[in-house]
Amino acid sequence: MEIQNQNPQDEELDLLDLLVTLAENWKLLIFGPLIAGVVAFGIGFVIPKTFESSSSVQVERPGSSFSAPMAASLAMSADVLHQIAPVAGLDDGLTAEEIYKKLSKRITVSVGKQDKLLNIATQAKSPEAAQKLNQALLDTLFPFSKPRGLEKKQLQMQLDSEKLRLQEALKLEHDTAANIASGKSISEATSRLYGELLSANSARQKAVLDMERRIEGLDKDDIIQAPTLPEQSIKPKKSLLAIGGAAATAFALLLFVFIRQALRTAKESSPEQAEKLARIRSAMPW
Template structure:
């Protein structure tokens, strides 16, 4: 969700370097700077990477702001939620009135006698309905507003120490070393072949082969 187009596209639109790229390429490049994962404590952790610490902090804040905006429902979802809120409010009022009436008048209000068990079951059922409608009345307005910055337990902070790049350097040097060794092998093999085809050096190369063969034996 943190790397969805709804979150990334506004950031791309304000970044000249990313905005110059095709939108899919820009999304992949920007998403590569972000890492979002749920920690063991159930909290969502967001890490942002940039050339400068302040840029990484600004990127993390922009991602959080856009993500919070994406939680605000659109027109159709808003209309559906408002209908549910209206229904839940009316139902809560009706159930609360009926529950209060039963608590005071008991079976008289229903027009028929009830056993003690039936009366208790009716009160419990109405109480569960009241709780369900109350949860809707309290929760739907929050859904209409979307999430706020209050859900952010810790704002993005700057690192206290620079991130070590030794691992990246080792990986680069290993790649360069392997490439150099491969290049040297190809060069030596080609030089050997060329020398073998030269009439002047061919006898010397033959003696070298014979010498190496004798040592191996």
């Protein structure tokens, strides 16, 4: 069996043919993508702008069962989205599924891996509308963070009991402080008791405040970053449009040039190929 090796001179000729093709079409290959990039950049001014407002909320609290992932799921629930639909400019006649599909493209909710903050981003056609939609989502979400039913009842009973113990402990602290201030002989046990009372009462007061806040749910004090008023649009990205348009046009023109050159070569090198090309052209409507 004979193996024919390709002549290095043939490879050189193929490379020269390639360079000749590029040289003959350099204007098309350079100015074509440039014009396409400029046109794509101009189209970016026509496409409606999109603005994004962001906010962050500290959701999780010690002892609370309401977590940041729960808040994120609730923020994208049908109940919440349906309530803010009018603020987003959506028709009340839309179904819950239609509202979800539309708003899920304009609202992004995430939870920080380290800080566990609830991060909300909303998009609209104007800075004010984006900020208003973000604030509406927060205002709608906050009431859902309050405990309900049995959880609320148990938490209220625990709070009442803790307040009663705190009141008794504060009275004991006051009486002990009065005895120390009166100058009576104070034992080491009394001094130690007074110090322990101060520490315990401080911790109990903090526990009472935490339970009260759990009952009240989230509010504006939990907002780490209020909904921002964006100054610049996030879409369209004119530079990316220009680069993408130029790159796509360059690829298409390069493909066109090589195909056209291949057809010319085939026509010149073989009468049979030329006849086939002529039949293809005659069959085309243009």
